Amino acid sequence: MSTSAGHRAFQEPESINRAVRRLRRVVDSDDSDDGSDLLQQAADAGAVAVRLAVGHLADADRVVRAAACDLLGSTSAVHGDDVRREAATALIALSDTETDAEVHWSIARALGATCDPRALPTLVTLARSPDSDVRFQVAAAVPMVLDDPPAEAGEAVLIDLCTDPDPTVREWATFGLGWMSTADGNAVRRALWDRTRDTHDEVRADAARGLARRRDARALPLVRELLAQDEVHRLTFQAAAYLGDPSLLPLLDGFDPTAGGVAEALLECDPVRRAERDESVWRILESIHRRRPELRITVFGERCDLGLYLDVTDGADVAAHWFADGLLMRRAGNDPERAADLAIADLDR
Structure with missing residues (x-):
């Protein structure tokens, strides 16, 4: 073992021990310092940190078990696919026997960081927890483990959590269902529509955006009503952009175009500007084809996204993907010919 590796191996147990001491203060009092910074440092060790955390999951002390789970989540977030499967496997196994709400x-939370679809049944079970804090973490985690299209069980648990008595749980479930997920269908839309009448502004705004995204x-009449209010939520502008209806332009014209979401809504609701945008992307496609006729080029839009995407491939091993009317055109100074040059250069790297 190298000197640096040995030093790190020595440090990680001490990091988790210090984190446990801090986390214990959170559990026993109102202290908000949960030691997450120490766990983040320990997570840098990757597989070493995972092994350390797994070794603490059977500890008799619930605070130690909770800290070990937190370390698995932090390590998954830092190191991605290198450790996520092992972390998820350990967390799922622990959940089969764990009874403590803190854990x-x-x-x-840690299962969300693993992005592992195998975690969904565990999260569905945890969604039935009497502890609203646990249900909140489930609402935040479920979208992270869903495939596309999402599993029915994932849709169902988010729909259920949309009616949770706790407004924070409802907010995150509505956000997860409407924004983080591409789930669609009568049940999904009914759940989102019901939340447009929620008593909390954030929930209503998320629900309206989720419906508009679909x-x-x-x-449309809901967004018109929201845009006419004295205070307009930023998500309402995103909802307007997804609807792309010209009838919203008179309502949007009164807002500062530099405010979050307003410029995008103005573009998407203006058929003339949208046609100009589409023409620019078509010119990129034509320019690439003129320079490199052997390349396969596709322009498309995603069902639940705004704007147009550009895919270019040589038909073999080389492919590239851009948000054509976004980053690519900005890099090119809104010049389609220059954008074509950049796309080809990116592909040839």
């Missing part, structure tokens, strides 16, 4: 909270016709 359930940490399990749910181009649900019921969202």
